[in-house]
Amino acid sequence: MGLRSPRADLVGLVLLAGLGGLFAIFFVLPFLGLGERAASDGRVWELATSEAVRRALTLSLWTSLLSTLLAVIFGTPVAYWLSRTRVRGRALLEAAVDLPIVLPPTVAGVALLTAFGARGLVGEPLAEMTGIRLTFTATAVVMAQLLVAAPFYVRAARSGFAAVDPQLERVAYTLGASRVETFLRITVPQARGALLAGIVLCWARALGELGATLIFAGSLEGRTRTMPLAIIDAFERTSLGLSGAVSMSLILLVVAFVVLVLFRLATPDAPDATAARATQADR
Numbered sequence: 001m002g003l004r005s006p007r008a009d010l011v012g013l014v015l016l017a018g019l020g021g022l023f024a025i026f027f028v029l030p031f032l033g034l035g036e037r038a039a040s041d042g043r044v045w046e047l048a049t050s051e052a053v054r055r056a057l058t059l060s061l062w063t064s065l066l067s068t069l070l071a072v073i074f075g076t077p078v079a080y081w082l083s084r085t086r087v088r089g090r091a092l093l094e095a096a097v098d099l100p101i102v103l104p105p106t107v108a109g110v111a112l113l114t115a116f117g118a119r120g121l122v123g124e125p126l127a128e129m130t131g132i133r134l135t136f137t138a139t140a141v142v143m144a145q146l147l148v149a150a151p152f153y154v155r156a157a158r159s160g161f162a163a164v165d166p167q168l169e170r171v172a173y174t175l176g177a178s179r180v181e182t183f184l185r186i187t188v189p190q191a192r193g194a195l196l197a198g199i200v201l202c203w204a205r206a207l208g209e210l211g212a213t214l215i216f217a218g219s220l221e222g223r224t225r226t227m228p229l230a231i232i233d234a235f236e237r238t239s240l241g242l243s244g245a246v247s248m249s250l251i252l253l254v255v256a257f258v259v260l261v262l263f264r265l266a267t268p269d270a271p272d273a274t275a276a277r278a279t280q281a282d283r
Helices: 006-040 042-048 051-084 090-102 105-116 123-130 138-162 166-174 179-190 192-207 211-216 227-236 241-266 270-282
Strands: none
Touching: 006 042, 006 241, 042 241, 051 090, 051 138, 051 192, 051 227, 051 241, 090 138, 105 123, 105 138, 105 211, 138 192, 138 211, 166 179, 179 192, 192 241, 211 227, 227 241
């Protein structure tokens, strides 16, 4: 094996630095553009405190938080079961759970409409029996967010549970702990990093949901118009224009950034811990 050439090493370092620098510039420039526009346009800060923006932000926050809570409540048992079961066809079940991640959001919206719309598979008999219509309501917003965002939590939680050594659970059973007690006191703390990461990903996806919400819930101001929909509306139907879109985009950017920073402060070693458990589980 020949000696490495210093010139080849230098070329490699320059190439890596160049590619990495271009990649970083590509991601930084859009946010610099938002900041520059906000600094030069006096309307941006005025529009950020308008009533329409406050309503859209309030709706986005509480619906995304509710959809994330529902994802945790109903998705945690599914994630745990998928991490422990070895039944035939498990791959198909996992693919079905992950399907909304790869589907265009508009397809998810159409699917919701055909299932829960006024003439949908479930929506029509529900409306006939109870008079309840789900479309174009805040409930529809939550349903759309839940469908597209919940798989992100389930996927992360499934990986976290799979990294927990089952032997720890068996030891707890032999010591007299119930399955629920073992899950809450042994399994969940061991998978804490992955669970928190899944919650953040799920919430972020719900907060930014657009396509499925637009088709299934519409864009009714004060009722179903979330921040992403309000940004589109600022371009298309109002006099807010780019200034309004920039102001709302900055608000969402700040909210998401603060949440991510708080998450990193709360779980500084989450990725390392999760990786270590995954390695231990594979041995």
